[in-house]
Amino acid sequence: MNNKNNTMAAVPGNVAEAAAPLPAGQTSPHSAVLRRGVFSLAGCLLLALGLISCFSSADFASWVSYYLVVAVPVQIVLTMVWQTAYPQRLAALPQPAKGLALTLLTVLLWLQTGALCQPTPFSVMYAIMSVVATFWLVIVWRCWPFSALFSKPLVLGLAIWLTGYGGGYLLFSLLFDFSAMAGAPFYQQGLDPQGTFAAFDSLAFAVTTVAVIFALVLLDFWPLSRLARIQQQPLQGGVSRSVLVLLLAALLYLCGVWAGTLEPVVFMVWVAIGLLFGALVPLLMFEGRLFSTWGQPRQGFGQLLLAVIVGPLLALLLWQMTPLVSGVLPAGAPGYDHELWLASTLLAVTFPLMVAHSQFFAFWPLPRP
Numbered sequence: 001m002n003n004k005n006n007t008m009a010a011v012p013g014n015v016a017e018a019a020a021p022l023p024a025g026q027t028s029p030h031s032a033v034l035r036r037g038v039f040s041l042a043g044c045l046l047l048a049l050g051l052i053s054c055f056s057s058a059d060f061a062s063w064v065s066y067y068l069v070v071a072v073p074v075q076i077v078l079t080m081v082w083q084t085a086y087p088q089r090l091a092a093l094p095q096p097a098k099g100l101a102l103t104l105l106t107v108l109l110w111l112q113t114g115a116l117c118q119p120t121p122f123s124v125m126y127a128i129m130s131v132v133a134t135f136w137l138v139i140v141w142r143c144w145p146f147s148a149l150f151s152k153p154l155v156l157g158l159a160i161w162l163t164g165y166g167g168g169y170l171l172f173s174l175l176f177d178f179s180a181m182a183g184a185p186f187y188q189q190g191l192d193p194q195g196t197f198a199a200f201d202s203l204a205f206a207v208t209t210v211a212v213i214f215a216l217v218l219l220d221f222w223p224l225s226r227l228a229r230i231q232q233q234p235l236q237g238g239v240s241r242s243v244l245v246l247l248l249a250a251l252l253y254l255c256g257v258w259a260g261t262l263e264p265v266v267f268m269v270w271v272a273i274g275l276l277f278g279a280l281v282p283l284l285m286f287e288g289r290l291f292s293t294w295g296q297p298r299q300g301f302g303q304l305l306l307a308v309i310v311g312p313l314l315a316l317l318l319w320q321m322t323p324l325v326s327g328v329l330p331a332g333a334p335g336y337d338h339e340l341w342l343a344s345t346l347l348a349v350t351f352p353l354m355v356a357h358s359q360f361f362a363f364w365p366l367p368r369p
Contacts, residue, residue, distance in 0.1 A: 030289065032369030037285035040363055044353040045314070049325050052345060057326040061337065065344040066119035068352060069127040071110040073134045073164045075352060077157045078102060079359040080138050086153040099361030109161075121184075122191045125176060125203055130168030132206045137163060139213050140241045144234040175202040204257070204268035209249040211276035216245065218279055218288075218307065219300030266332075269339045270312065277346045278311020279304070284358045318345055 055064050078084060085091045090101040137143065143160055150156040176199045178192040195202065216222075224231060224240055231237040256267040282290050282303040291302040319342055322329060331338035357363060 030292070032367075033286055033289050036363055036366045036369060037281075037287075039366055040357055041281060041285045041354070044350055044357055045318075048345060048349040048353055049318075049321065052349060053325045057329060057337070057341065060326060060344065061340060062124075063119040065348045066124050066127060067110075068344075068348040069124065069131060071106055072131045072348075072352060073161055074106045074109045075355050075359075076131075076134050076138055076164070077161050078106065079355060081143060081157050081160050082153055084359055086157070095362055095364040099356070099364060102360040103356060120186050120191070121181070121199075122178070122186075122188075125199060126168060126172045128168075128203065129172045129176075129206060130165045132210055133167030133171060134160065134164030135210050135213060136242075137167065139217065140245060141238040142234070144238055148234065171206070175206075177202075198264075200264045200268075201257075204264035204272065205249065205253050207268050207276070208253050208272040209245055211272045211279070212245050212249045212252065214276055214279035214283065215304055215307065216241075216248075217283065218303045220296050222297040222300060225296065263333065265336045265339050269343050270315065273343055273346055274312040274315050275307060276311070277314065277351070278307030278309070280351060280354060281310050281314075282306055284354045287358070315342060315346060318342055 052060055052064075084098075084102060087105075090098060090105065092098075093101055137160060143156065146156055146159040146163070150159060172195075173193040174195050175197055176193050176195045177197060178187060178199045179194060180198055181187050182189075197205075219225075221231075221241060221244075224237075224244060227240070230240055252271070253267070256262045256271050257264055260267075262271070282288060288303070290306065291299040293299075294302060319338070322338060322341060326341060329338040329341055
């Protein structure tokens with residue numbers, strides 16, 4: 001996630017390097033990246049399933065998923081804001097000491113927020129919205145205006161981290177309405193923000209925006225990237241990227257839910273999260289280096305096609321493996337137990353493991369390409 005703003009733009013040097021003939025017996029760096037990425041992805045998936053199997057389905061759906069989601073904004077700051085180069089003493093450590101130190105730092109920062117709330121649907125959705133807000137602030141707005149106000153990495157990172165939680169709370173309060181769940185055992189009217197939209201609709205659309213954001217990261221935000229003058233202006237660039245994300249997310253949501261037949265939770269899991277997780281595979285596991293000789297937007301569309309295929313396929317694989325890991329879970333309304341298990345497995349467990357291995361540990365102990 002810290003490689004050239006999360007994309008590997010095909011610059012002339014990269015093209016020339018890729019096109020140059022290899023010495024006899026030397027492996028192509030692209031095939032080495034591909035092989036390392038596949039091994040890392042497989043290892044993260046197996047480790048995720050192993051960890052999940054240690055808990056009952058009820059525990060995993062509640063406090064385990066909640067506390068793991070709470071840690072994601074910390075990872076975003078460490079990898080996308082500080083780019084694992086801060087604190088400098090930790091960044092200078094050799095692997096695996098660096099990876100272990102960054103993991104410990106994640107846990108220490110997580111402890112400052114993880115125990116603030118008990119895991120209920122209210123707090124879980126608020127935690128997810130904090131992740132959504134942090135991704136928007138870091139990727140879409142490129143940390144502005146804090147990047148213009150603070151030059152010290154510590155202050156900038158803390159500002160992003162705290163604003164992510166504050167922005168998540170604001171969105172949660174304005175958008176989420178749980179009144180349709182008033183008969184559920186967990187429901188407490190005092191905790192219901194009674195926002196504008198039904199809770200699952202708001203959650204599904206918010207996750208869809210993040211899926212669109214990462215799809216656009218694959219494309220280096222093409223075609224906006226061609227408008228260099230606008231993109232160099234923090235406010236104009238942030239507004240233009242925000243409008244593009246919202247328009248594409250609304251179109252995708254309109255086709256799947258409003259004009260389609262999918263329920264919001266089903267759409268969120270199989271379409272939005274499938275696309276999001278699929279986009280994370282080339283970005284994290286292959287460092288955005290697939291099809292690097294093609295140039296944008298062809299490279300981005302190639303990686304996006306891979307994401308559209310790989311994401312749902314991995315989701316389907318995990319769906320079929322659920323009984324082996326957590327037992328048979330009911331699917332569909334009213335509880336969506338199976339769907340939410342899959343969402344948590346992909347984004348609350350596997351995604352942080354992918355970030356840790358690719359960013360904290362730099363794929364250690366797998367060899368460098």
